[in-house]
Amino acid sequence: MPTDLPSGRERPRFSGLPTFMRLPELDRVRAEHQPVEWCIYGVPFDGGTTYHPGARFGPRAVRDASQYVKPCSPELGIDLAQRFSMADAGDSPVAPYSCADNVGLVQDFATGLGDPDLTRLLAIGGDHSVALANLRVAWQRAGRPSSGLPLIHIDAHLDTVDVVWGERYGHGSFLIRAIEEGVVDPKRTLSLGVRGPLNTLKDLDFGREAGITVVGMSRWVEDRASVASIIQEFRARLGDDECYLTLDIDACDPSCAPGTGTPVSGGFSAAELFLALRWLAGIRLAGADVVEVCPSRDPQGITALLAAQAAFQILCIDAAAHPD
Numbered sequence: 001m002p003t004d005l006p007s008g009r010e011r012p013r014f015s016g017l018p019t020f021m022r023l024p025e026l027d028r029v030r031a032e033h034q035p036v037e038w039c040i041y042g043v044p045f046d047g048g049t050t051y052h053p054g055a056r057f058g059p060r061a062v063r064d065a066s067q068y069v070k071p072c073s074p075e076l077g078i079d080l081a082q083r084f085s086m087a088d089a090g091d092s093p094v095a096p097y098s099c100a101d102n103v104g105l106v107q108d109f110a111t112g113l114g115d116p117d118l119t120r121l122l123a124i125g126g127d128h129s130v131a132l133a134n135l136r137v138a139w140q141r142a143g144r145p146s147s148g149l150p151l152i153h154i155d156a157h158l159d160t161v162d163v164v165w166g167e168r169y170g171h172g173s174f175l176i177r178a179i180e181e182g183v184v185d186p187k188r189t190l191s192l193g194v195r196g197p198l199n200t201l202k203d204l205d206f207g208r209e210a211g212i213t214v215v216g217m218s219r220w221v222e223d224r225a226s227v228a229s230i231i232q233e234f235r236a237r238l239g240d241d242e243c244y245l246t247l248d249i250d251a252c253d254p255s256c257a258p259g260t261g262t263p264v265s266g267g268f269s270a271a272e273l274f275l276a277l278r279w280l281a282g283i284r285l286a287g288a289d290v291v292e293v294c295p296s297r298d299p300q301g302i303t304a305l306l307a308a309q310a311a312f313q314i315l316c317i318d319a320a321a322h323p324d
């Protein structure tokens with residue numbers, strides 16, 4: 001089903017209220033385009049941040065940058081607006097002082113979006129703690145698979161820290177909580193982009209022992225062909241199952257993504273990130289998120305632009321699995 005998208009050649013992209021990609025607001029989608037297949041929503045929360053705060057302003061910055069995201073991918077031969085009915089549901093309510101309360105609030109909001117049988121959810125953060133809420137809802141909508149959802153995790157950090165400053169639901173803990181809760185299948189989790197320096201040499205042990213395939217940034221740099229074959233193996237294990245994708249923008253190098261709370265040098269260039277996403281094209285997605293854009297550290301807006309264009313590429317991954 002298509003989306004009513006104003007043409008940038010008729011209505012200038014610098015005019016109008018800035019919804020994500022100029023999508024219609026969810027409650028203004030025409031009846032014949034409901035239920036929507038993808039619903040995008042913002043989560044303006046950064047209470048889970050362990051270093052520079054400010055990702056609470058991420059959804060606004062990404063929406064603003066997304067005015068210049070056009071709907072067609074020539075690389076994949078996809079017109080996203082023709083492939084899917086999509087909408088922007090605005091921002092979730094948040095609990096700025098409580099990570100645990102926030103996860104529950106966002107989960108309740110996301111649960112009510114669209115048609116649970118048909119609508120997939122793309123959350124725009126906010127810090128990475130918000131992914132747990134969207135993951136829980138994606139898992140429910142996928143029919144509560146007992147093994148948990150397969151996951152593609154693109155991030156500089158593995159996010160399997162148990163507790164930081166007494167907090168179990170911070171941005172470095174979303175993945176350990178998701179595995180404990182059974183909403184993610186660690187044995188079908190592929191993590192791309194992890195790199196040092198780390199706090200301890202044991203920081204990756206939980207993930208590896210749980211069965212996560214950790215493809216560190218060093219392997220991408222030193223032996224990219226082996227990363228391609230690991231992705232092929234992962235796709236073979238996935239079969240036709242739906243997979244969740246989470247993108248922490250700090251997976252990218254600070255030279256193309258400076259606006260983030262916990263930057264780590266030596267990450268993906270923008271072009272490399274898009275190459276990795278194209279290698280995933282055709283995987284059916286159960287849901288997705290793009291998190292950790294911190295606009296106050298992004299004076300030129302390049303991080304927000306990258307996040308907006310990456311969100312488009314993520315939707316194209318799923319569109320490639322749903323041919324016309």
Ligand SMILES: [Mn+2]
Nearest residue numbers: 128155159248
């Ligand atoms: Mn993260």
